[in-house]
Amino acid sequence: MIIDPDVVSLSRMQFALTALYHFLFVPLTLGLVWMLAIMESVYVMTGREVWKRMTQFWGILFGINFAMGVATGVTMEFQFGMNWAYYAHYVGDVFGTPLAIEGLMAFFLEATLVGLFFVGWNRVSRVTHLLVTWFLALATSLSALWILIANGWMQNPVGSAFNPETMRMEVTSFSEVFFNPVAQAKFVHTVSAGYVLGSMFVLSISAWYLLRGRNVDFAKRSMTVAASFGLAASLSVVVLGDVSGYAVSQNQKMKMAAIEAMWETEPPPASFTLFGIPDIENRTTHYALRIPWVMGLIGTHSIDEPIPGIHDLVDDAKSRIDQGILAYDAMLTLRADRNNRQAKAILAAHDKDLGYALLLKRHIDDPRKATPQDIQKxxxxxxxNVPVLFWSFRIMVACGFYFIALFAFSFWKASKRQLDKDRWYLRLALCSLPLPWLAIELGWIVAEYGRQPWSIEGVLPTALGVSSVTTGQVWTSLGGFVLFYTVLAVIDVVLMVRFARKGPDGLGLWPPGQPSTAPAATIIPVQT
Structure with a gap:
């Protein structure tokens, strides 16, 4: 049975929309919680009231964001059963374990610590509450670790093998899955991006207060923390992005070639295309402005290793499809006769290419009957999509270098105690608020859209992972998610803007001693 392309496209669209929306909240949670830990640490060490008030105020915005992240994350996990049932069946033994651990981390450990953070201000000692905040920061990172281990396995499926008896992928080494170099590179890069977002969030809102002459001491201290943490985080993103890029060049060569719009294999070390207009129809890049050696050094960390071009990688895919057809035939033979030794030997020799034969399923029901034209398709x-990856990557990188410059300048101004002196700088900091979200979403597009046509790289094509549903059913669920997420978006924006506009002064947090209008569970008299 040939797969319905409309069901595949709609299912992909639905998951992409929910993932992109969910990813608006996760990085801010990752970054903002560490800002809280830093601020509260200063409070415990110095006993100065302003640092406690800073922790409580930014904690309110953190709590709103955390709640939205949980609400949007739940729906994503349900989609594996609704729209990607065969995917869940085929790789559930491998993918399900880190996903389940992440669920436990998010819904039990994180939620418990968030509750303790808000209600524990006058119920536990300063040091105990500080430990809660630090454990909360660690728990959010651990939660991200497990989901990125699952995602990293999709990019580089190590520690697993296809079992012809169960017709599923199964774990052969959990340690290989856990220490997957792609997963580890994605983890450190992703959490660093979250730290940048958290820092920019605090920096921009604090700049807004200074532009209006409100909460000046409060805002200047917040900006100082954001500038320091943001500078370290933005530098880390660039360094760790290089590590992530190297992992891509070793394990996802087609993605790397598409990011560079590199149609032909260049002599090593390959050049970096700073600007160009990729042409998919003619398979070339017009007006390419190249910097010699740079891509080779970044992608291979050497001067003598080539980065394969798209044309050579397509030829390699054709060869792997041919080998995969042998594995597919052996698999069907084993289903009829599990003791067939010849079929076992053939499958063992070519099982790494089985996924490439499955690419034919989108064009023909039986890959063994494929024509040369089918194999070429x-x-x-x-x-x-080369243009999307090419420009997404370059805009993301440009944002990364901009963040370094802005945080470095902010750090310099903080060291000179001149954060409130230049209104043009404060306006620039305020207007920069959306940019980390833009860079993060583009990074997601590069990572996930760049993996297509695979849901599991080289193992399971995306088209085969969908559930047996109709286009009408997917349209219904897609419409429901759009409506639900739109409502959540309105609620989130209203709450964030409302509490940010109120500010610490409007919530009774600053200056100390004025009547409080903030939530009672959040604003507790300081301990002595």
Whole structure:
């Protein structure tokens, strides 16, 4: 049975929309919680009231964001059963374990610590509450670790093997899954991006207060923390992004070639295309402005290792499809006769290419009957959308270097105690608020859209992972999610803007001693 392309496209659209929306909240949670830990640490060490009030105020915004992240994350996990049932069946033994651990971390450990953070101000000692905040920061990172281990396995499926008896992928080494180099690189890069977002969030809102002459001491201290933490985080993003890029060049060569719009394999070390206009139809890049050696050094960390071009990788895919057809035939033989030794030997020799034969399923019901034209179509389908990846990557990188410059300048102004002197700088800091979200969403597009046509790289094509549903059913669920998420978006924006506009002065947090209008569970008299 040939797969319905409309069901595949709609299911992909639904998951992409929910993932992109969910990813608006996760990085801010990752970054903002560490800002809280830093601020409260200063409060415990110095006993100065302003640092406690800072922790409580930014904690309110953190709590709103955390709640939205949980609400949007739940729906994503349900989609594996609703829209991606065969995917869940085929790789559930591997993918399900880190996903389940992440769920436990998010819904039990994180939620418990968030509750303790808000209600514990006058119920436990200063040091105990500080430990709660630090454990909360660690728990959010651990939660991200497990989901990125699952995602990293999708990018580089190590520690697993196909079992012809169960017709599923199964774990062969959990340690390989856990220490997957792609997963580890994605983790450190992703959490660092979250730290940048958290820092920019505090920096921009604090700049807004200074522009209006409100909460000046409060805002200047917040900006100082944000500038220091943000500078370290933005530098880390660039360094760790290089590590992540190297992992891509080693394990996802087609993605790397598409990011660079590199149609032909260049002599090593390859050049970096600073600007160009990729042309998919003619498979070339017009007006390319290249910097010699840079891509080779970044992508391979060497001067003698080439980065394969798209044309060579398509030829390699055709060869792997041919080998995969042998594995597919052996798999069907084993289903009829589990003791067939010859079929076992053939499958063992070519099982790494089985996924490439499955690419033919989108064009023909039985891959063994594929024509050269079918094989060419399947091989061409391994090319992702080159212009989208090319420009997404370059805009993301440009944002990264901008963040370094802005945080470095902010750090310098903080060291000179001149954060409130230049209104143009404060306006620039305020207007920069959306940019980390833009960079993070573009990073997600590069990572996930760039993996197509695979849901599991080289193992399971995305088209095969969908559930047996109709286009009408997917349209219904897609419409429901759009409506639900739109409502959540309105609620989130209203709450964030409302509490940010009120500010610490409007909530009774600053200056100390004025009547409080903030939530009672959050604003507690300081301990002595």
């Amino acid at each position: 399947a091989a061409d389908s391994t090319i992702p």
